[in-house]
Amino acid sequence: MKPQNSALVPAIVQILSIGDANAELVFSQLEKIPRIGREAVVPRVKLQAAGSAANFALCTANLGIKTGFAGRLAVDQFGEVVLKAFREAEVDTHCLRLVEDSSTGITVAMVREDGKRAFVTYPGTSAQLSQNELKACISKDPPPRWVHLAGSHLMDSLRGEPTASILELARSRGATTSLDTGWDPSDWSEETIEAIKTTLQFVDIFFPNANEVKALTGERSPRKGAKILLDAGAPTLVVKLGSKGCLLATKRDQHLVPGFKVKVVDTTAAGDAFDAGFAISMLSGATMGRAAVFANAVAALRISRRPHKPLFPTLQEANAFLMRKRPLEA
Numbered sequence: 001m002k003p004q005n006s007a008l009v010p011a012i013v014q015i016l017s018i019g020d021a022n023a024e025l026v027f028s029q030l031e032k033i034p035r036i037g038r039e040a041v042v043p044r045v046k047l048q049a050a051g052s053a054a055n056f057a058l059c060t061a062n063l064g065i066k067t068g069f070a071g072r073l074a075v076d077q078f079g080e081v082v083l084k085a086f087r088e089a090e091v092d093t094h095c096l097r098l099v100e101d102s103s104t105g106i107t108v109a110m111v112r113e114d115g116k117r118a119f120v121t122y123p124g125t126s127a128q129l130s131q132n133e134l135k136a137c138i139s140k141d142p143p144p145r146w147v148h149l150a151g152s153h154l155m156d157s158l159r160g161e162p163t164a165s166i167l168e169l170a171r172s173r174g175a176t177t178s179l180d181t182g183w184d185p186s187d188w189s190e191e192t193i194e195a196i197k198t199t200l201q202f203v204d205i206f207f208p209n210a211n212e213v214k215a216l217t218g219e220r221s222p223r224k225g226a227k228i229l230l231d232a233g234a235p236t237l238v239v240k241l242g243s244k245g246c247l248l249a250t251k252r253d254q255h256l257v258p259g260f261k262v263k264v265v266d267t268t269a270a271g272d273a274f275d276a277g278f279a280i281s282m283l284s285g286a287t288m289g290r291a292a293v294f295a296n297a298v299a300a301l302r303i304s305r306r307p308h309k310p311l312f313p314t315l316q317e318a319n320a321f322l323m324r325k326r327p328l329e330a
């Protein structure tokens, strides 16, 4: 048995990331995504931890804030890939459930030379997450200051009411709540859209991208779509706009926060890195405007990183980037 020191103070989890975790096989520098019956050869392949919620946790932990992850992995080789990444980033795994009789999910990501990509995902054990295990985790003392839920479309068991109820509990414990549903691989049925809209009243910060706003509202203009989602109950929307940066929208006003010009290497996890940057900046006391600039910087660093470097930047790297770079003009 390990010696115990009763004077040890556990590091307090500031951010809890809830949702999907899986391994990801990334084929990068593809000239084009192959047609059926064709084969493409790439110079590089990587097996790494992924899943929107896992990425968020890894990024906030890398940026230096104590982060916990609540979700599921199976005891298998892909689960080990994610566990190793959590260990290296010092993500707290007290709320991570390891299951024997299932498989860890896996994504195959095909990334073109211009950084654009396509994915195929097997959600694995993340699809079986239960609201009770997540609520038990949020109920632990001391409560987290921020609860982020991501990867909703891969977790059928949490669709709609369970998600609303988890976020409501997090809020009642004093946490700021955020949600990033991601793109719906089943193409946005009316039930899905309604389910998301009903959760918005419990979400402090909603992080869709422009395509997701269009899918949810039918509005091509992010500004008009944001207004509809604000009316549905989310007090703040941060709409991610790729190279253009993001749109910060509240009932009072909306403004574009331009991104940074960088050489794109691989855009996987850009959105998750953005969410992570935004959350830790807000937790450090920044205004939403400044948090949006920091989030754009963290995402820009993520997508311009050389493949041999860790996926997410450190706080020093993010601050150094902000010292030397100016955002593009709006």
Ligand SMILES: Nc1ncnc2c1ncn2[C@@H]1O[C@H](COP(=O)(O)OP(=O)(O)OP(=O)(O)O)[C@@H](O)[C@H]1O
Pocket (backbone or CB within 6 Å): 182, 208, 209, 210, 239, 240, 241, 242, 243, 244, 245, 246, 259, 260, 261, 262, 264, 267, 268, 269, 270, 271, 272, 274, 295, 296, 297, 299, 300, 303
């Ligand atoms: N080409 C780019 N140049 C500079 N910054 C970028 C670029 N693409 C993305 N970003 C940054 O990354 C953020 C998130 O990217 P994006 O808008 O693609 O979100 P997303 O679609 O949610 O991403 P994901 O598919 O990873 O979930 C943007 O708001 C921006 O800050």
Ligand SMILES: [Mg+2]
Pocket (backbone or CB within 6 Å): 180, 182, 183, 209, 271, 272
């Ligand atoms: Mg996204």
